[in-house]
Amino acid sequence: MHLSTTRESMEFDVVIIGAGPAGLSAAIRLKQLNPTLSVVILEKGAEVGAHILSGAIIDPIGIDTLFPNWRKEEDHPFKTAVTQEHFLILGEKRAWKIPNMLIPGVMSNRGNFVVSLGGVCRWLAQKAERLGVEIYPGFAGIKMLYNAVGAVAGVATGDMGVRKDGSHGLNYTPGIELMGKYVLIGEGACGSLAKELIAHYALDRKSCPQKYGIGIKELWEVDPVRHRSGLILHSVGWPLDKRTTGGSFLYHMKNNKVSVGFVVHLDYRNPYLSPFEEFQRFKTHPTIRNVFIGAKRIAYGARALTEGGWQSVPKLVFPGGALVGCAAGFMNVPRIKGVHNAILSGITAGEHIALAIASGRAHDEIIGIEDSWRMGPIGRDLLPVRNLKPLWTKYGTKFGVILGGFDMWCHQLSGFSLFGTMQHKKTDAVMLDPSFMHDPIKYPSPDNILTFDRLSSIYLSGTHHRDDEPSHLLLKDKELQEKSELGVYSGPSTRYCPAAVYEWIEDGNSRRYVINAQNCIHCKTCDIKDPNKNIEWIPPEGRGGPLYFDM
Amino acid sequence: MKDAKQQTMEQKWQGDMKIIVGVKRVVDYNVKVRVKSDGSGIELTNVKMSMNPFDEIALEEAIRLREKGVATEVVAISIGSAISQETLRTALAMGADRAILVVDKRVLEPLEVAIVFRELVKVEAPNLVIFGKQAIDDDSNQTGQMLAGLLGWGQAAFASAMNVKNGEAIVEREVDAGVQTIAVRLPAVITADLRLNEPRYASLPNIMQARRKIIEEKTLSELGITYKPHIKVLKIEEPEARQPGIRVNSVAELVKRLRQEKNLL
Ligand SMILES: Cc1cc2nc3c(=O)[nH]c(=O)nc-3n(C[C@H](O)[C@H](O)[C@H](O)COP(=O)(O)OP(=O)(O)OC[C@H]3O[C@@H](n4cnc5c(N)ncnc54)[C@H](O)[C@@H]3O)c2cc1C
Ligand code: SF4
Numbered sequence: 001m002h003l004s005t006t007r008e009s010m011e012f013d014v015v016i017i018g019a020g021p022a023g024l025s026a027a028i029r030l031k032q033l034n035p036t037l038s039v040v041i042l043e044k045g046a047e048v049g050a051h052i053l054s055g056a057i058i059d060p061i062g063i064d065t066l067f068p069n070w071r072k073e074e075d076h077p078f079k080t081a082v083t084q085e086h087f088l089i090l091g092e093k094r095a096w097k098i099p100n101m102l103i104p105g106v107m108s109n110r111g112n113f114v115v116s117l118g119g120v121c122r123w124l125a126q127k128a129e130r131l132g133v134e135i136y137p138g139f140a141g142i143k144m145l146y147n148a149v150g151a152v153a154g155v156a157t158g159d160m161g162v163r164k165d166g167s168h169g170l171n172y173t174p175g176i177e178l179m180g181k182y183v184l185i186g187e188g189a190c191g192s193l194a195k196e197l198i199a200h201y202a203l204d205r206k207s208c209p210q211k212y213g214i215g216i217k218e219l220w221e222v223d224p225v226r227h228r229s230g231l232i233l234h235s236v237g238w239p240l241d242k243r244t245t246g247g248s249f250l251y252h253m254k255n256n257k258v259s260v261g262f263v264v265h266l267d268y269r270n271p272y273l274s275p276f277e278e279f280q281r282f283k284t285h286p287t288i289r290n291v292f293i294g295a296k297r298i299a300y301g302a303r304a305l306t307e308g309g310w311q312s313v314p315k316l317v318f319p320g321g322a323l324v325g326c327a328a329g330f331m332n333v334p335r336i337k338g339v340h341n342a343i344l345s346g347i348t349a350g351e352h353i354a355l356a357i358a359s360g361r362a363h364d365e366i367i368g369i370e371d372s373w374r375m376g377p378i379g380r381d382l383l384p385v386r387n388l389k390p391l392w393t394k395y396g397t398k399f400g401v402i403l404g405g406f407d408m409w410c411h412q413l414s415g416f417s418l419f420g421t422m423q424h425k426k427t428d429a430v431m432l433d434p435s436f437m438h439d440p441i442k443y444p445s446p447d448n449i450l451t452f453d454r455l456s457s458i459y460l461s462g463t464h465h466r467d468d469e470p471s472h473l474l475l476k477d478k479e480l481q482e483k484s485e486l487g488v489y490s491g492p493s494t495r496y497c498p499a500a501v502y503e504w505i506e507d508g509n510s511r512r513y514v515i516n517a518q519n520c521i522h523c524k525t526c527d528i529k530d531p532n533k534n535i536e537w538i539p540p541e542g543r544g545g546p547l548y549f550d551m
Numbered sequence: 552m553k554d555a556k557q558q559t560m561e562q563k564w565q566g567d568m569k570i571i572v573g574v575k576r577v578v579d580y581n582v583k584v585r586v587k588s589d590g591s592g593i594e595l596t597n598v599k600m601s602m603n604p605f606d607e608i609a610l611e612e613a614i615r616l617r618e619k620g621v622a623t624e625v626v627a628i629s630i631g632s633a634i635s636q637e638t639l640r641t642a643l644a645m646g647a648d649r650a651i652l653v654v655d656k657r658v659l660e661p662l663e664v665a666i667v668f669r670e671l672v673k674v675e676a677p678n679l680v681i682f683g684k685q686a687i688d689d690d691s692n693q694t695g696q697m698l699a700g701l702l703g704w705g706q707a708a709f710a711s712a713m714n715v716k717n718g719e720a721i722v723e724r725e726v727d728a729g730v731q732t733i734a735v736r737l738p739a740v741i742t743a744d745l746r747l748n749e750p751r752y753a754s755l756p757n758i759m760q761a762r763r764k765i766i767e768e769k770t771l772s773e774l775g776i777t778y779k780p781h782i783k784v785l786k787i788e789e790p791e792a793r794q795p796g797i798r799v800n801s802v803a804e805l806v807k808r809l810r811q812e813k814n815l816l
Contacts, residue, residue: 008756010756010759046579046581046599046601047599049597050599116597118597119597122597134759134762136755136758136759139755157755160752160754161752169749170749171749171750171751171752173751173752173754174754175755176754176755176756221588298585448792459583460583462581462582462583462599463581464581547579547581547582547599549582549596549597549598549599550597
């Protein structure tokens with residue numbers, strides 16, 4: 001981490017990290033309530049939306065709360081309503097459609113919209129700037145700053161122009177300190193500052209460990225005759241084996257675009273598994289592949305999502321701020337939706353902080369944020385589905401989905417769950433089995449029409465890091481990596497990373513671990529899944545990373 | 552021995568030397584550009600735009616000349632729609648003293664850009680104009696040369712090092728045979744090559760300040776320019792996709808396959 005000793009410092013009322021739906025909504029609410037507040041947002045991507053990747057189908061409950069009149073506006077991004085939905089269970093050659101009447105109400109997508117979340121964030125950012133929020137893309141928050149009594153007082157940005165060896169380049173520019181009465185962390189899943197804060201204040205003392213999935217996504221421009229605006233499709237089952245859970249999404253957006261992606265739950269056991277290859281295989285299923293005839297792939301990316309839900313949400317508040325959105329983990333897993341809750345949590349945090357500042361407070365714990373979420377709309381969204389993920393993990397796809405569905409029905413009809421609240425016991429990292437317990441998986445070669453390899457894929461993500469900057473992927477113990485990651489687990493990082501960053505290269509008799517950090521697309525999977533927690537992801541120099549345009 | 556004329560020139564340059572830098576908003580160099588499905592142009596919706604990297608280098612050089620005390624004022628100028636203000640804000644954050652936006656939504660061809668700058672030169676009376684050697688979107692590599700021609704000024708294209716002294720710019724240019732060093736009398740037009748310098752970062756405090764600065768605006772009609780385009784873009788096509796490579800196990804196999812399958816060697 002590169003922190004200069006002499007940094008300029010600037011004062012704001014509220015400092016927000018991350019221009020995702022959570023951070024932007026918090027900023028907007030703050031300025032709606034009190035236009036005189038100074039609110040600043042730091043975003044590590046080169047522009048708002050550059051690091052945003054989602055499905056996405058949005059439940060408008062959040063946006064309705066933030067802008068009750070948005071439907072009357074012309075330039076809003078919610079132009080494609082969901083018109084038709086299918087839920088499929090896939091076998092290798094066949095597909096079974098679950099009748100919509102069997103699907104619990106909470107899972108229905110009626111009234112929702114198919115969007116690019118990047119586009120939604122750009123729209124929100126414009127609104128925020130019109131209200132006077134200052135947004136600075138290209139700057140990552142890299143370290144929390146604490147005051148003398150141990151409360152959060154601000155955030156430091158990273159230095160720029162540092163060379164690989166740590167020395168200062170000719171254009172070296174020190175980072176600065178952004179001080180705020182309150183700091184909100186809206187970094188999304190597995191945020192690096194959120195991690196620091198959760199550890200520092202033991203915010204997860206009373207919650208289950210957070211669980212994650214990796215979502216890999218492609219955007220396609222399809223043949224107009226195969227396009228059905230508003231049609232959405234989800235599947236579980238093939239190509240994953242019985243014990244590996246996850247599923248696909250395929251959304252028909254406007255302008256002949258199709259968003260297709262695959263989520264693999266990161267508690268998978270087989271170290272030979274490659275989420276990327278599973279996704280490529282999924283597209284070849286007989287009921288899926290036809291959409292892509294004559295189509296062209298135009299974008300690629302990946303991002304982790306939180307899956308722990310209700311049980312894994314840590315304490316949200318700490319002295320001087322709060323976690324919002326998926327940095328706290330408000331994702332609803334069976335619905336694969338987190339945006340609505342990210343927006344709602346941003347709004348709640350904004351409201352409580354505006355009040356606190358109005359009454360002259362600063363740097364304290366705003367307990368109202370903590371106390372309100374479980375009883376409010378976010379809690380009502382997450383509580384009924386809280387057992388699906390644990391059941392799925394425990395019983396595999398077939399029984400897990402059936403039991404989970406049954407449990408959601410029970411909750412819908414009686415308000416209670418059959419299973420109480422099931423706990424997540426282990427982190428995803430420790431779920432990996434040693435490789436001797438599994439056989440290597442032989443994945444088919446790409447045809448470069450429908451299926452691809454990782455290198456040609458990351459090319460489409462536009463990812464970039466300055467050649468000479470220090471690696472932002474820290475390997476804590478080199479020997480351990482060779483002894484365990486390679487020796488015991490046969491190098492899972494060479495497979496779980498969707499950007500082919502990690503390689504074990506044969507060098508005569510020994511093996512060398514190569515980290516191609518410049519290819520990283522900031523999905524955070526390595527930080528989550530390395531079996532020894534030996535890899536740490538820290539924010540690279542601002543602007544580095546993918547350049548998503550419509551993800 | 553310097554003659555009298557040269558000495559007064561030198562004093563003049565020392566007194567006030569103004570530099571104009573042309574900065575263009577282009578698709579960011581990390582973006583994988585895509586041709587629109589109807590072939591009418593490049594897909595620009597939601598695509599990240601940035602200052603043309605060669606213009607960044609040109610601007611950096613101008614700012615350094617001011618920091619060295621050689622120049623007194625750096626004016627960044629862009630032609631484009633209102634959104635090009637972003638590019639000019641970056642220029643201000645890097646250290647330009649003033650910024651001018653010539654508001655025009657069309658895509659201008661190099662000669663028209665050169666004419667716009669000729670008119671601005673009349674108004675601003677700079678001693679030096681620096682451009683990037685080319686914009687990475689259309690790769691024309693013409694504007695600097697055309698402006699020098701229109702003004703009857705000296706020019707040094709593809710500068711990889713430069714210095715201003717005694718009313719002259721000493722410029723190194725990378726040419727096929729090595730490095731050529733030339734001297735051009737000011738006023739002159741210089742275009743910046745990649746190796747001229749490594750542009751600075753716009754720091755966060757400077758970006759914040761730049762947001763509060765005023766950007767002057769002008770239109771082509773204010774400058775008295777009417778122009779009939781000479782170039783029409785007929786079609787834009789993507790290059791043919793590269794064939795995927797194959798992996799061979801030995802040199803012998805490589806040679807064999809090149810012979811048999813590609814009829815090479
Ligand atoms: C494949 C996939 C499909 C999904 N599908 C859907 C869906 O269909 N519907 C739905 O509602 N939800 C979906 N989700 C979930 C949804 O995307 C998230 O819940 C939502 O994006 C969370 O919003 P957020 O603002 O908390 O975080 P994010 O959207 O992740 O935004 C965080 C922002 O903070 C920035 N940032 C992070 N760290 C720093 C730092 N240190 N300094 C500066 N900036 C930083 C990031 O660059 C990013 O811009 C999906 C997620 C994935 C991965
Ligand atoms: S290096 Fe880590 S964060 Fe980067 S793309 Fe690979 S798995 Fe994701």
